[in-house]
Amino acid sequence: MSEALEVKNLVKTFPVGKKGFFSKPAGYVHAVDGVSLAIKSGETLGIVGESGCGKSTLGRVMTHLLPATDGQVLLNGVDVTRAKGEELQKLRRTIQMIFQDPYSSLNPRHTVGRIVGMPLVVQNINPAQGRKKRVQELLELVGLNPEHYNRYPHEFSGGQRQRIGIARSLALEPKIIIADEPVSALDVSIQAQILNLLQDLQKQLDLSYVFIAHDLSVVKHVSDRVAVMYLGKIVEEAGSEELYSKPMHPYTLALLSAVPEPNPEKVRQRILLTGDVPSPINPPSGCRFRTRCWRATELCATTEPPLVQISTNHKVACHFPGPTPLPN
Amino acid sequence: GGGGTSADGSGTPAKGGTITYLTIAEQFNHVDPQRNYTGQDLAFFGSYVNRTLTSYAHAEGTAGAEVVADMATDTGTATDGGKTWSFTLRDGLTWEDGSEVTCQDVAYGVSRVFATDIIVDGPTYAISYLDIPAGDEGSQYPGPYKATAEQQALYDNAVSCDGKTITFKLNKVVADFNYTVTLLAFAPVPKAKDTGEKYDDAVVSNGPYKIESYVKAQSMILVRNENWNPDSDPVRHAYPDKVVVNFAQDQAVIDSRIIASSGEDAFLVSMDGIQPENLPTVFGDDKFKNRRVNETDPYALYAAINVNKVNCLPVRQALLVALDREAVRQVAGGEFAGDFADGFISPTIAADYAPNKVLDGVQPTGNPDAAIALLEQAKTTCPDVYAKATGEGLVYDHPDTPTWAKNAAVWIVSMKKAGIVLKSNPIEPGKYYSVVMDEALQGDISRGGWAADWLNSSTVLPELFGEGGFNISQNKKDPAYAAYKALMDEALAQTDRAAQGAIWKKANQYALDQVWAIPTFFGRSQEFRGGNIGGGYLWYPFGSHDYDALYVIQ
Amino acid sequence: MARFVVRRLAFMIFLLAIVSIATFLLFSVLPVDPASLSCGQHCTPEKIAANRIRLGYDQPLINQYFTFMKGIFAGRSYGEGAQAFSCPAPSFGYSYYRGQCVTEMITNALPATISLTIGSAIIWLTMGIGLGVISAMNKGKIQDRVSTGLAIFGLSMPTFFIGLLLIYVFIIWLQIFPFPSYTHFLDNPFKWAQALVLPWFTVAIVSAALYTRLTRDGMLETMSEDYVRLAIAKGLPRRKVLVRYVLRGAITPIVTIAGLDIAVLLGGAIITESVFGLPGMGRLALNSVTDSDLPVIVGITLITAFFVVVANALVDILYASLDPRVRLES
Amino acid sequence: MSLDSSLAIEGKSPAQLAWIRFKKDKVAIVALVFSTIIVTLALFAPWVCALLKIDPYSLDNTTLDSVGIPNSPFGGMSRAHPLGVEPGTGRDILARLIYGARTSLTVALIATFFTTLLGVILGIWAGYKRGIVDGIIGRTIDLLLAFPSLLLIISLAPVMQPRLVSMGFPEGNPARMTYIILILTLFGWTYIARVMRGQALSLREREFVAAAQASGAKTSYMIFKEILPNLWAPIIVYASLTVPGYIAIEATFSFLGLGVVAPTASWGGMLADSIRYFRSDPAYLFIPGTALFLLVLAFNLVGDGLRDALDPKGERAQKV
Amino acid sequence: MSKNILEVNNLSVSFNTSDGQVHAVDNLSFNIKAGEVLGIVGESGSGKSVTASAIMGLLTSGNVNLSGSIKLNDFEIVGAKDSEVRKLRGSDIAMVFQDPLSSLNPYYKIGVQIGEAYETHHPDASKAEVRNKVIEVMKKVGIPEAERRIDSYPHEFSGGMRQRVVIAIALINDPKILIADEPTTALDVTVQAQILDLMRDLQKTSNTSIILITHDLGVVAEMVDRVLVMYAGRAVEVSDIKAIFSAPIHPYTKGLLNAVRSLDSAIREKLATIPGTPPSLLNIPQGCAFNPRCSYKQWAGDKCLVQKPELHEIGNGLTACHLSKTDIERMNKDELPVV
Ligand SMILES: Nc1ncnc2c1ncn2[C@@H]1O[C@H](COP(=O)(O)OP(=O)(O)OP(=O)(O)O)[C@@H](O)[C@H]1O
Ligand SMILES: Nc1ncnc2c1ncn2[C@@H]1O[C@H](COP(=O)(O)OP(=O)(O)OP(=O)(O)O)[C@@H](O)[C@H]1O
Ligand SMILES: [Mg+2]
Numbered sequence A: 001m002s003e004a005l006e007v008k009n010l011v012k013t014f015p016v017g018k019k020g021f022f023s024k025p026a027g028y029v030h031a032v033d034g035v036s037l038a039i040k041s042g043e044t045l046g047i048v049g050e051s052g053c054g055k056s057t058l059g060r061v062m063t064h065l066l067p068a069t070d071g072q073v074l075l076n077g078v079d080v081t082r083a084k085g086e087e088l089q090k091l092r093r094t095i096q097m098i099f100q101d102p103y104s105s106l107n108p109r110h111t112v113g114r115i116v117g118m119p120l121v122v123q124n125i126n127p128a129q130g131r132k133k134r135v136q137e138l139l140e141l142v143g144l145n146p147e148h149y150n151r152y153p154h155e156f157s158g159g160q161r162q163r164i165g166i167a168r169s170l171a172l173e174p175k176i177i178i179a180d181e182p183v184s185a186l187d188v189s190i191q192a193q194i195l196n197l198l199q200d201l202q203k204q205l206d207l208s209y210v211f212i213a214h215d216l217s218v219v220k221h222v223s224d225r226v227a228v229m230y231l232g233k234i235v236e237e238a239g240s241e242e243l244y245s246k247p248m249h250p251y252t253l254a255l256l257s258a259v260p261e262p263n264p265e266k267v268r269q270r271i272l273l274t275g276d277v278p279s280p281i282n283p284p285s286g287c288r289f290r291t292r293c294w295r296a297t298e299l300c301a302t303t304e305p306p307l308v309q310i311s312t313n314h315k316v317a318c319h320f321p322g323p324t325p326l327p328n
Numbered sequence B: 001g002g003g004g005t006s007a008d009g010s011g012t013p014a015k016g017g018t019i020t021y022l023t024i025a026e027q028f029n030h031v032d033p034q035r036n037y038t039g040q041d042l043a044f045f046g047s048y049v050n051r052t053l054t055s056y057a058h059a060e061g062t063a064g065a066e067v068v069a070d071m072a073t074d075t076g077t078a079t080d081g082g083k084t085w086s087f088t089l090r091d092g093l094t095w096e097d098g099s100e101v102t103c104q105d106v107a108y109g110v111s112r113v114f115a116t117d118i119i120v121d122g123p124t125y126a127i128s129y130l131d132i133p134a135g136d137e138g139s140q141y142p143g144p145y146k147a148t149a150e151q152q153a154l155y156d157n158a159v160s161c162d163g164k165t166i167t168f169k170l171n172k173v174v175a176d177f178n179y180t181v182t183l184l185a186f187a188p189v190p191k192a193k194d195t196g197e198k199y200d201d202a203v204v205s206n207g208p209y210k211i212e213s214y215v216k217a218q219s220m221i222l223v224r225n226e227n228w229n230p231d232s233d234p235v236r237h238a239y240p241d242k243v244v245v246n247f248a249q250d251q252a253v254i255d256s257r258i259i260a261s262s263g264e265d266a267f268l269v270s271m272d273g274i275q276p277e278n279l280p281t282v283f284g285d286d287k288f289k290n291r292r293v294n295e296t297d298p299y300a301l302y303a304a305i306n307v308n309k310v311n312c313l314p315v316r317q318a319l320l321v322a323l324d325r326e327a328v329r330q331v332a333g334g335e336f337a338g339d340f341a342d343g344f345i346s347p348t349i350a351a352d353y354a355p356n357k358v359l360d361g362v363q364p365t366g367n368p369d370a371a372i373a374l375l376e377q378a379k380t381t382c383p384d385v386y387a388k389a390t391g392e393g394l395v396y397d398h399p400d401t402p403t404w405a406k407n408a409a410v411w412i413v414s415m416k417k418a419g420i421v422l423k424s425n426p427i428e429p430g431k432y433y434s435v436v437m438d439e440a441l442q443g444d445i446s447r448g449g450w451a452a453d454w455l456n457s458s459t460v461l462p463e464l465f466g467e468g469g470f471n472i473s474q475n476k477k478d479p480a481y482a483a484y485k486a487l488m489d490e491a492l493a494q495t496d497r498a499a500q501g502a503i504w505k506k507a508n509q510y511a512l513d514q515v516w517a518i519p520t521f522f523g524r525s526q527e528f529r530g531g532n533i534g535g536g537y538l539w540y541p542f543g544s545h546d547y548d549a550l551y552v553i554q
Numbered sequence C: 001m002a003r004f005v006v007r008r009l010a011f012m013i014f015l016l017a018i019v020s021i022a023t024f025l026l027f028s029v030l031p032v033d034p035a036s037l038s039c040g041q042h043c044t045p046e047k048i049a050a051n052r053i054r055l056g057y058d059q060p061l062i063n064q065y066f067t068f069m070k071g072i073f074a075g076r077s078y079g080e081g082a083q084a085f086s087c088p089a090p091s092f093g094y095s096y097y098r099g100q101c102v103t104e105m106i107t108n109a110l111p112a113t114i115s116l117t118i119g120s121a122i123i124w125l126t127m128g129i130g131l132g133v134i135s136a137m138n139k140g141k142i143q144d145r146v147s148t149g150l151a152i153f154g155l156s157m158p159t160f161f162i163g164l165l166l167i168y169v170f171i172i173w174l175q176i177f178p179f180p181s182y183t184h185f186l187d188n189p190f191k192w193a194q195a196l197v198l199p200w201f202t203v204a205i206v207s208a209a210l211y212t213r214l215t216r217d218g219m220l221e222t223m224s225e226d227y228v229r230l231a232i233a234k235g236l237p238r239r240k241v242l243v244r245y246v247l248r249g250a251i252t253p254i255v256t257i258a259g260l261d262i263a264v265l266l267g268g269a270i271i272t273e274s275v276f277g278l279p280g281m282g283r284l285a286l287n288s289v290t291d292s293d294l295p296v297i298v299g300i301t302l303i304t305a306f307f308v309v310v311a312n313a314l315v316d317i318l319y320a321s322l323d324p325r326v327r328l329e330s
Numbered sequence D: 001m002s003l004d005s006s007l008a009i010e011g012k013s014p015a016q017l018a019w020i021r022f023k024k025d026k027v028a029i030v031a032l033v034f035s036t037i038i039v040t041l042a043l044f045a046p047w048v049c050a051l052l053k054i055d056p057y058s059l060d061n062t063t064l065d066s067v068g069i070p071n072s073p074f075g076g077m078s079r080a081h082p083l084g085v086e087p088g089t090g091r092d093i094l095a096r097l098i099y100g101a102r103t104s105l106t107v108a109l110i111a112t113f114f115t116t117l118l119g120v121i122l123g124i125w126a127g128y129k130r131g132i133v134d135g136i137i138g139r140t141i142d143l144l145l146a147f148p149s150l151l152l153i154i155s156l157a158p159v160m161q162p163r164l165v166s167m168g169f170p171e172g173n174p175a176r177m178t179y180i181i182l183i184l185t186l187f188g189w190t191y192i193a194r195v196m197r198g199q200a201l202s203l204r205e206r207e208f209v210a211a212a213q214a215s216g217a218k219t220s221y222m223i224f225k226e227i228l229p230n231l232w233a234p235i236i237v238y239a240s241l242t243v244p245g246y247i248a249i250e251a252t253f254s255f256l257g258l259g260v261v262a263p264t265a266s267w268g269g270m271l272a273d274s275i276r277y278f279r280s281d282p283a284y285l286f287i288p289g290t291a292l293f294l295l296v297l298a299f300n301l302v303g304d305g306l307r308d309a310l311d312p313k314g315e316r317a318q319k320v
Numbered sequence E: 001m002s003k004n005i006l007e008v009n010n011l012s013v014s015f016n017t018s019d020g021q022v023h024a025v026d027n028l029s030f031n032i033k034a035g036e037v038l039g040i041v042g043e044s045g046s047g048k049s050v051t052a053s054a055i056m057g058l059l060t061s062g063n064v065n066l067s068g069s070i071k072l073n074d075f076e077i078v079g080a081k082d083s084e085v086r087k088l089r090g091s092d093i094a095m096v097f098q099d100p101l102s103s104l105n106p107y108y109k110i111g112v113q114i115g116e117a118y119e120t121h122h123p124d125a126s127k128a129e130v131r132n133k134v135i136e137v138m139k140k141v142g143i144p145e146a147e148r149r150i151d152s153y154p155h156e157f158s159g160g161m162r163q164r165v166v167i168a169i170a171l172i173n174d175p176k177i178l179i180a181d182e183p184t185t186a187l188d189v190t191v192q193a194q195i196l197d198l199m200r201d202l203q204k205t206s207n208t209s210i211i212l213i214t215h216d217l218g219v220v221a222e223m224v225d226r227v228l229v230m231y232a233g234r235a236v237e238v239s240d241i242k243a244i245f246s247a248p249i250h251p252y253t254k255g256l257l258n259a260v261r262s263l264d265s266a267i268r269e270k271l272a273t274i275p276g277t278p279p280s281l282l283n284i285p286q287g288c289a290f291n292p293r294c295s296y297k298q299w300a301g302d303k304c305l306v307q308k309p310e311l312h313e314i315g316n317g318l319t320a321c322h323l324s325k326t327d328i329e330r331m332n333k334d335e336l337p338v339v
């Protein structure tokens, strides 16, 4: 498998507290802070982490919806973050996005046909068989009735809307799709439909996915590899099997143990983390997780642990990695 | 003042009490005597504050038009065939601080007229009559503030004091100069108290009252001038103890309060007449009979035609005969607005008035047929003007107020009947005269109104159609002007009043024949006062209250 | 918070500077020549030129501007020698037309305008907020219909028509009031109020209508907030929920708008003052326009802008000090 | 797999839904009919007046007494003059009202159009672009708000009108109306712009905006194709609420003497004139006043109805 | 077992909206005993929150039609005077809402907001008493440094801490029933774990009954004793927690459980789904509302299309399904063929 997309040392900060023309920002949110990743073609990379850890920002920088502060996003050797004009326009065809909220991701004033055809219009693409035909094909592909071409989004349910959004993201025949929490807003019974659809499409169209979610069980279902984010940094990255069975970073451990188990018979041991995620404006020194970590020592406060390869398919950023679940 | 509410305005003159005047004006146009030039203000300050060498008699009817000795011992002595005039001051004339009013004070006051950068808006007879060489612009004498010793000498030569006698040397014969000096511009000013521009806010009184306070847009309060010596003043009565003027009142408010005349409001006097809608009320009910005045005033109302633009007599004549003057008068208030005018000299100047024949064939409602016939003539004689009058249209200037807008509408409609097109050109009321006096901005027809400065057409006809400052007919380029100018010169040089009057009558007829303006009506004024105020009548020379005659009924 | 206040005040001063410059530029295009206004009849170009120098209008605009600004802080004198006179600080210029310092004219006009503003603000705020509260509390019911109906009636009445109507009904027809003639409060409080009652309502009716809407919409919006639901779930009495939660949440935009409205009114209610003949700023403004009295127009424009800008800043600061999220920021 | 069967809702476009809601609002419908009638009357004024045998300009002295007051009760109402005559001239009030409505509506509608256009474009632009554009537009609004607009409007009229004439606008009424329209636009756009800015600010956070951006849409596409279509409802609502405001303001201007020139009729001008006839001819105050009030009210009610229909709010408000 | 403290019978709620009538809750009956934790699960829009609001007596606005009976300790809430219900709110029944961020008034200190709930129901309490009580309850819900943080404003708290404040407000008067409407949906898993832990502890120590509304079956499995499954405003199944996971007695419940992922399922395993989408409440299908999505409906004949199934007992649970008992048992064992 070749590498479809490579992220190198990506940094994204947002100024905060800037009130006027002339005033300086009061500080910066370090939303993404030196992230490196590689996605192989046909593969799904899951990214998990708690709210505000920078998952969406990472996704948006990768699609050039946000300019990067530093670092590179390489797509076929071209840096997406620096691309402009024609070049960027071309790159956009390769990398597309699926959004979280099926209600806000479709323009309520446009018909389904127009929504799905929008990328063709803005990219000025005229398929041989005509745009309408192509759109109807796409609708069919995602399991919608092509006759619904002239309907409005409000006439559809959440799951169907998410399908429309997926059809739109496929219009340009991308290679890579960044899916930012594509099922979080859906009901369980619908989530399954969408997850299955995404898997089918991947096989059919040979897509690579970056699958962003906060729900570890969802990620487990779709990912070949999983990266765990905490406060703008990747703390652990491994093949799915490996990560779920042998988590090494204490944060991953805690995260996994916190997922409620839909089985009353099974009582899992739980690591209860204290406190909340610290503010990304003033992240803790050294290891960012140390404030909530039961393994933390002096070292963690002073030295930031690098993300190191601990086995072929496993990287972790911790001074004291290990699968020991219990704090002691 | 006292209590009574049932007073009906009848009584006998007596001293005491407070008279309160109400006016819509924000302030007096000018308080500075040398800058004072509007009828009402002249009447007010002449009655209460400023004394002049001569003044008009405080009497009803034509008697009020008579000039009498005021500060002077008599009405002046003309020598040199009327080119030199002298007046002698009475004894016992005092300023409000008790000091004596001297001949120098009078000379100083008159000299201020020449300081035209500061003393603006007043009449400039002093400049045009006094024997001081003319400079590039106006006089060589720049007024007392800036004058060098030589320049001052020029003035002192023209106006000289010899003890109590002041002598004016004129540059031409002015037969009625003793009328001229009734203007407050000839009032004395104590040099030591002159504050220039600011003298307009507070003057030093030599009359029966002095200014206690003057807050613009609010009020002026006059109280008795204890240093006024009644023995030296045979002219004024000085009835009330106190005089209050409240500015910035609403016209409707003024009328309503005086109509009701209840309580304190019985001591009110309106300075602004009566608004049209209240005329039927006030004149329809006998209970107001002692409190109202309805008299012809000295104003002649007319619409000046810009002769430079409408240089076509038949068109002007067509305008004259087409106008529905009945409707024009109706808009202004019907018969209360005045009588139809047959010229520019008001019948109030009896010596100069004579009925004109030109308008005899024209009904008050206009004669479109006659106008159409006249236009037929114009078609061939002056096709350009004809084309404009019947095509693109003539521009009618008027102040931008609802009443004048209606007036314009009436003009437009009545001209339309004769096939003449008129376009309304509303002008901000405050700027009306400055616009129409600027020929570049003036339209084809501009409304106007004029009253004599004293009862002689010398202050009317030369002003309106001659060399005077108010010529908005722009007729000096009309070939017919030469003959008119000759009449003016002749009349002004004529010292015999009766002979002079005969020339004025001729000139008046001539101006009308040339239709340099269209007379509409001779103004009529209504005055109104509360039930506890007596003595009101229309003072002939000024067309306003005779303020001196008003008293509080005790 | 302190930082916020400083910054807000700095912006206020900046805005004032811009406003004053803009005003100056704007009025320099007027065809009115103040020099010729003070020239009188028999004016000659020479005289106007001389006047212009005397009054400082010969100076480049920028110098005029600085002279003017200096006058505001240090007062200004005109003319020279024995004829000189001066307008003490804060001087907004001198009206040659009226022969008075603009500041003096404005101070004379302010009492009437302030009386009008305060009285009507009290009326419209109580009426508007009251009706709005009733309306929101009884959404969909008859009270709501009546209140919103009244509001839309009020909104549809042009101010001058309300004024004329009130004059006709209460003064001419029913004769409940005499024709208003403004008296200073200190001279005769009763007459003062008597003259102002109708103007108060004239100004208040339209605004009350507006505030009824604002209050109603604001309250309905707050009522759908989760924290209101929680307050109800706590079992808090109705009054408390309404006042402490709903009104508290809805009042903030109302305060802002009220601050602005009051400031604008302080610059003169042109229509109401001229309909009722109140000797206030609005009437002064209108008269000055009719007379083309430029210095007064400039003065009033600046004063009004000053009120608005300052009110805006004060409201912002008040706002911030009421909102713990801003208050505690720095 | 097709999911046809589950698509239970009947397909209606948002506009159809709004129209259904609007139709239920009886008051708004009546107001709409009334406004339409007035607009039609104004549009066909010459024909209407000819039909009624009335004329706004001709004088009728026979209806007036010696001082110019109508000589029959109710302001001289008669068969010849259904709403009476004008004191002083005897002109027909109904005809003048119909012609006056022309001026009012022309000014109000054109000014509303430009106000909305400017406000919408600048507002969306500011809200969508944010940053420096937003800053400049925002400060401009602050500045405009700081000025006493009415005072500026009346004091600048004498200079601006001649300038318009020199720019080629016909002298007289066209120039005066143009000035009023311009000035209303200049001071009026801020309100709608602020509404639009707020809406655009929240719309730009919606994911469909990101979706279009991610496909490479340009700013103009974003503003006109993605954002604008979502703002038709508030645009229509605010535009429809601007019209009555402008009708009232136009009347206020002519009340202050800034309106059209004689002999053209204007409602505000009639009201300004009526002050002098309060006592003797109150009908002259009430008839134009009521007409003005009703027209403004009708437009307001239509606007309100549209708001309720297009932008239903407060339905979820918790009963306290 | 102990007595029911809450009994809901034939509760129906509908809203008149401009788009038509929304039948949010239809003929719902259930009860809860002291100390019991009842879970209400169902997809979005199935009427869970409306049911909660009805119990709180919050559905009083003009467009609501409410019928049936809600009895709290024999006190009938439906149709009761507002002032009466107000007395119960916050004292006998308390509620925790989903979004802790918007549930707190940004203008008031959290101590005030908690204390208010106490003062209202204890008008005689002194200031100091209230303050002590507030600190006590803050400690109880695990807010550190309660004495200091009592004077903080909501925005100074993190999401988890805010939710603790909301819970403190609910608990300060020792309510008999606590209704928690998706109390953890807005929170991160790690924080969710903390809050669930806290609620479990509190429930054990104070023996409060809890109605836990959620759509997360994992949370249900961990927290509750009994589950009420709602679909389109109706109860479709009420069963004990263990039973429902091992042997669901309604096709919808079964579908739901199949669609749920767990950490135990294999990587990239295909999930079972329920076809179709939940119905619009403006337009609920005839007969059984679930019938268009039901894989077993042909086993019950045409009934499903015409007749609304009523809740009836099967085994220890209640189900609203036309399938016969045997068919349900077969379904449990996956022996009933799917169509
Ligand atoms: N435009 C922005 N301006 C300022 N801060 C921002 C902006 N966008 C995101 N942030 C901040 O960056 C951080 C990361 O945000 P991001 O949306 O990437 O998180 P996330 O992991 O996607 O969270 P969630 O699960 O809530 O979606 C957060 O603290 C957020 O507040
Ligand atoms: N005040 C109201 N007016 C109109 N419809 C309402 C109102 N409140 C709720 N509804 C409707 O009632 C239905 C049930 O809503 P409810 O909030 O109970 O669902 P829920 O089961 O809590 O869903 P979720 O999981 O999304 O919270 C929804 O379709 C909702 O739109
Ligand atoms: Mg996100």
Ligand SMILES: [Mg+2]
Pocket (backbone or CB within 6 Å): E048, E049, E050, E181
């Ligand atoms: Mg809910």
